[in-house]
Structure formats: C-alpha cells, structure tokens
Amino acid sequence: MTDARVLRDLGEHPVWIRMENISKRYGSRPVLTEVDVCFRPGRVTAVLGPNGAGKTTLLKMLLGLVRPDRGCITVGEKALDGDPAYRQEIGYMPQLPHFPDNLTGEELAAMLDDVRGFVGEPDESLTRAFDLGRELAKPFRNLSGGNRQKLNAALAFRYRSPVLILDEPTAGLDPVAARILKARVRRERDDGRTVLMTSHDLGHLEALADDVVFLLEGRVRFEGEVSRLLEITQQAELEGAIAAFLMEHGASGADGLEGVA
Amino acid sequence: MRIPLMPWVAVVLAGAPLPAQEIHVGPESHYRSIAAAVAAASPHDTIVVEAGRYLEGPIEIDRPLTLLGRPGAILDGEGQRELLVVGADSVTIEGMTLRNTGLSFTEDRAALRVEEARFCTIRSNRFEETFFGIYLANAGDCLVEDNVLEARAERETRAGNGIHLWYSTRITIEGNQVRGHRDGIYFEFVEDSLVRDNVSSHNLRYGLHFMFSDGCTYQSNAFVRNGAGVAVMYTSNVVMEENDFDENRGGAAFGLLLKEIRDSRIAFNRFRRNSVGVRMEGANRLVVEGNDFVANGWAVQVLANSDGSAFTANNFVGNSFDVSTNSRSTSSTFSGNYWDRYRGYDLNRDGVGDVPFRPVRLFSLVVEQNEPALVLQRSLLVQLLDLAEAVLPVLTPRGLADADPSLKPIDTPWRSL
C-alpha cells in the first residue's frame, strides 16, 4: 500500500476520493446505479466498461460537470456541494480536447494559471519532454491532432495536482509520446497521487493500472486490484479477463470488447 | 411751358408750416406726457421721447409726426388700455417700448393701431406683453421693420396676434421678431404686400396666418415651433420663397397648411421636423420646387381635392412618410426630385434614376385607417410590406410616381454642397 506515502515534490497531502451510493438518470434512462467506489492515493485506477456503461459520467461527476441524483462524493476532506474550490486538487485531461481555436498553447496555459490563481513555477517538464516549445506559439486550430493531445496532457500535469483524471490519455499520441506519458503517470503514482484513467487500449492499462473499477450498465461489477481480477477470471491478461467477465455477465463478447474502456 | 422758379418756391413755402422741429418729452423736459407733446406738435415735427415710464394712452396721433423713443422710453398700459392710435398719414413710430396692454375679450386691443392711414413707418420698437402688437386696418404703403414683439400667451382664447393686418395694401413687414402670440403675423384681405426676413416663433396657433390676401410675397422668414405652423387660405398668386418652417409639431401642426390656394409658387423653402411639412387641401396649380423636406412626419400630404400641382427638384430626406394622399388618382406631378428612399439604379450614369420612384408607401395607407399602427414604423414587417407594394402596386395611387428621380441631393439654398 502506497497511500500513506508523502507526496514528493510539494509535500501535498494524499487525497482519497469516495463515491457513496451514487445514482444518476438521464431522463428515464439510468446511467449510474448505486455506485460505491473509492479511489486511493498512490494508485492508478482504471475505470473500465463497454460504451455507455457510465465511465464518462462517473469522471464528469468527480469534476462537478454532472450532478448525481442521489449519493455523496467526497474529494479529500470535502463533500461536493457546488463550491468549485476542491478542483484546485484535480488535473484533468479531457478526451479529444476542444480548446478555443484562436488561442495559442501559451495563452491557454497562462489562462489556466490565471483562473486557477496559480502562483509559482508550473510543471513544464512534460512540455519539454514532448518538445512542444514552438507549437505553443501557434493558435490551437493550426495544431496537428497529435500536438493537440500533447498540449492537453501537458496542461493536465502542469499544476502537480494530487488528483489526476485522464480520459483516454494515449489516444492520438504517437508511440514515443505515449511512452513518455505512461512513464510520467507512473512517476506521479509513485509520488502518491491519485490517478484515474480510462483507455481504449487495454494493453496500455495493464502496464499502468493498479486497480480496476469495472462498470456495466451503470453498476459496479468489480472493484479491486488488477491482480485480483486476473485471479478471479483465471486469465493472464487484462483483455482476457475483461472478455471473460463480460461473457459471464451475459454481454456479447464482441460488443463488449469493442469499446471496453 | 416755362414756370418762373421763384414764385413757385414761394408758394410752396407759404403753404408749408415752419421747418420741422424737435419736441422733447421726458421727466425733466417741458412736456411730461407724450399726449401733450402730440397735441402741441406741428405736422412733420419729431417728438423725442426721453427714457422714462409713461403711463398714458390711448394716445391718438392725428397728424404726420415722428415719434422717436430714446432707449428706455417705455409706454405702459398698466394692463388697461391701448397705447398708440395712428390716424394720420406719414407717421413714424421708432425706438419705443410699448408694454402691457392687458387683454380684452370685447375689442382687438392693440399696443399700436394704425387705422385708415398711409405711409407709416413702424421701426425698431419693442412690444412686451401686449395683446395685439401692431394692428393695421385699412392702411397702405406702410413699412413695419425691425420690431420685436414678445408676449407670453398661454391660451389661444386669451391671446392676440403679433402683427395683424386687415384690409391693407402694399405693406412691407421686414426683419421683425414675433413670439408668444396667438398668430405671429396675421393677414386678412391684404394685397401686394411683402413679408421678408421675419422670425415668427412659439406662437400658439400659426406663425403666419393669411386669408384672402392675393399677390403677396413671403420671403426668407423663419417659422419655428408654432402651435400649428403656417396657414395660407383662400388666396391666389402667392409667392413663398426661402422660408424656413421648423419644428412645428403637434396633433394638428403643419409646416405649411394650404387651403383653397391657386396659382402660387412655393420654392426653395426648408421644411424641417414638422409633423406635416406641407398639407394641401383644395390647392390647385401650385409650383413646388427646390424645397428641402427634411425629417418631417409627413413631408407632403396632397388631398384628393387638390389638382395640377407640380413638384420639381425638391429634396425628400429622412421623412417618416414622403407623400401621402387619400385618393387613388391624382393629377399632381412629381419629377426630378431627390428621394432618400429611392433604391433604383442609373445605368447610363446621367444622374437620373432609370426606374420611377413611388413616394406613397403602403404603410401610410395603413396608418390612415389605423393610426396606432404608427408604432410599427420602421419594423421589418412594414418594410417588407412597403417593398411588396413598391414592386407590385395594388393599393397606392398608380399615377403618383417620380419618373426621373435624381440620384443625388439637389442644390438648394439650405444645402451647401
């Protein structure tokens, strides 16, 4: 267990995230039902499930973008109540970034610094590692897909936040960049941060994830360590484990594997 | 025939009185009252009225005299009476201040009345709080110039006219300023007279009101903010040129109301910010040219009983309605005017639009029947309605169109280009 470890760079406190008895409907369609999970510091937790299982809704709830109908979410000491201050603790990397076309990366970064009220030296190591330097002066609309995703990642890691929420972080990245990012995620975990991620690429996840939360039709079907999941399903790899899990719960294998993250 | 010079001169001298002399009236002069001085004066004497407040009148001037007021010479009626009554020819009244006649419901009480006299000159006097100011009845060949008439009438029924003419001929009214009366300048049965360079403003009814007054000319006057503008009625052969009709606004206010007028000329005037610029009721064979119609509610209203007028080379700019009429046909013609609403083209570049302009908007017919609809003025809906009607005229008079509209504003005395 690494949750007691002290965060290395800044001496920040470790942050637990708890979702208790969360339910949410869009209209008459239930998206999440009685979800009860915990995300621990010093761990990478992969949120898995087929398309429509409620992964994105779950992440958005943590960010306050979606409000639960019932239940309680706690980030660190704070129960979410509409006060945006707790989001100081979160670095968020959205899936497919849509930043304003006319702003350059530099302006975007300066702007986020500004709205966060961030003082001090931001962490620009990922920018350097991606060699984004010159791209930062270009307006967003002139960036390639890969560079957009790099910028997206760099911004999420910029504030050394104790919590990192990464939605499909490696999508659109070239193998070299993906490698850099994964190494970075590992380091953050080792520093005691709480990392949540989804990914299409189960291979990537397997290499990174410590814990898995598996969602199916809005319900948590499994919560626990990866090794435990492999054990239960008697598979050697995450991919096989998921497939086995899906088959067991009656979803068609092909369908499930298609968009499992 | 040869007339010996000396006897002729002798005859003239013998028949004439002594050479004209000056008689002074004043608090410290021999004469303390103007009436006494008049009584003592010989014909063609000059009575000099020194500064002071004279409480007398009515003073009858029954012989040719010059009454010359020094600055501060005030004749005060104390709200009771007329002040000067001229009953002789060749009288000059100059430099006097006539004040406070009070009002009367039984007579046309005037500060200065000229009755059956000729060759009078009324110059540079001030009239303050007088009921009627200058009143000429059966007068002829008089000059009324550079007078200032100021009253503060509040109700039409309790107000008199500034300069009032009745049955008079060859009168010149020039350079006067009239305000705050019922009618600023009033003509009835006046002929061959000239009204020039006057300013008539803030009068309760008309700035200028004339009836049955043929052959008169009105030139370079300003008629501003009068209750109902200017009214011209039952008259022919009138010339109105270079006058300014400005801000005559209200429920029944017209820049110029023409009623039963014939064969007259209205040229180079400016009609600006009036509720109605020119309204024609039974006005026939008028020439209307070179006028500026600017920012009026209705620039021109031509009623059905008006025939054969020609509107040429006028500017229509910023009016809510350019032309309205209550008839489907009209014999008045429009040509070569500038219309700011005109959206036609000029392919041969001769400065004349290639398609005719129809100045009567459909919306003006709508408003005629349904006045509150006025609030929809300038709405997109109304513009679409007008556009539709302009393309395919159904309700507006077919013949009423300017076949050769000017593409550029026309040079007028009011528009320096």
Added chain:
Amino acid sequence: MNTWTKVLRYEMRNVLRARALLGYGLFFLAATTGLVRMGGGVERVLPSLSNLILLTVPLVSLVVTTVFLYEGRAFNELLLSQPVGRKELFRGLFMGLTLPLAGVFVVGTGLPLLASGGFSTAAGPVALTLGSGIALTAVFVALGFLVAFSVKEAARGLGVALLVWLGLTVVYDGVVLLASHNLSAYPLETPMLAAMILNPVDLARMVSLMAVDASVLMGYTGAVFQDFFGGWTGIVIATAALAGWVLLPYLGALRRFGRMDL
C-alpha cells in the same frame, strides 16, 4: 481579480479574434461610411442606420452567441474542471460575448459618424440610435444563452435561434398589425404600446423612433403617444423594459446552466 473577470478576459480575446466578429465590424464600418458619404446629413443617415441595426444586430448577436456557445462547450467543460464556478463562468461568458459584439458595433458605426464630424449637433439622436443597438445586442446575447442552454443539439439550437429571431422581428409585428386592424374600432394606443414593450425588437425600435421619427409621432393625436414619445416617460419605460429583456433570459439561462449536466 474575480474569477469571472478572468473568464471574461479570455472569452473576449477569443471572440475578438473570430473572423465573424471582424466581418461584423467591417460591415457596419462600410455601411455607415457609405451612408455618410451618400450625403443627406444626419436626417438621412440615422433612419437608414437604425433600419440596418434593427435588422442585423439581433440576428448576428443571436447566431454568434449560439454558435460560440455550442462550439465552446468542450472548452467550458475544461474551465469547469478547473476551480471555476458555473455562475462565474456564465457571467464571464455573457459579458465576454456582449462586450465584443457591442464594442465592435459601436466602433463600426461610431467611427464614420465621428470622422464625418457632422453629428455633434445630433448627439442625442445618435446616442439613442447607438444605445438601442447596444441594448439589442445584450438582449439577443441573453436569448442566445437561453437557446443554447435549453437545446442540447447544436443544429437544432441554431434553428430555434433563427425562429426566435423571425418571430420577434416579423411574425410578432404581423400579428399585432392584424389584431389592430381587426380591432380598430377600439382605442388601441395603450394596448399597442404595451405590445411594443413586450417585444425587445419593437422596444429598441421605439427608442430609435424617438430619435428619428419624433415628428410623425408627435403629430399623432393620441394623448398616450404624446406622453410616451414627448418626454422622458418613454425613454425611462423603454430602458427599464429593455433591461428586463436582458435580465429575464439571462436569469433563465443561468438557472438552466447551473443545473444542467455537461
């Protein structure tokens, strides 16, 4: 500095760089310059300008607002995943759209008028006309927020926005005109004025009518009109009603935005 003013600053920068906004400014610059050049003085320019404003400002404000809001959804999510509250974001976005739109409009129309120099004598009417344009901008930005936060799908939202525009600029007046025509036997001044106050486009139009059509309105015999258009009453009522027209959609949209799931 408040969070909302920070949002405002960035939203403004973003909006001001959009080509659509540049085009909007240039359009008014060219149109006003053209009107001034064509001659005819203030009496000619102001009515045409006010027609143009009533036609363009609502449409452009509404469309630009909805397009920006739909396009900026992902970006708003990013901002909301920072320590930024929804109210603050909303206020920043609203001002960030209103100020550039109104500013570009004022510069585009104001510069040619200033440069021509002939409008110092008509400062009052010019101010009323430009003021009506600014008010219309705020109203239709607010309506754009209401539409964009009520209709999820962008294409449908844009359609709704166009319907709102058409309804308020043409259909509403058509209904009023027909109704007044059919009821012309009754005294209609007060109901007509009320009907005008209930529609922001008509309201703004009334304000510019006071500037450019005062003569005809003063010529109207109804005492209600005389009172309304003759003095400060009309201006005060119209201003208050316009403020209401900004505030109601603003609050409605804010309420929806505060509760919606992104």
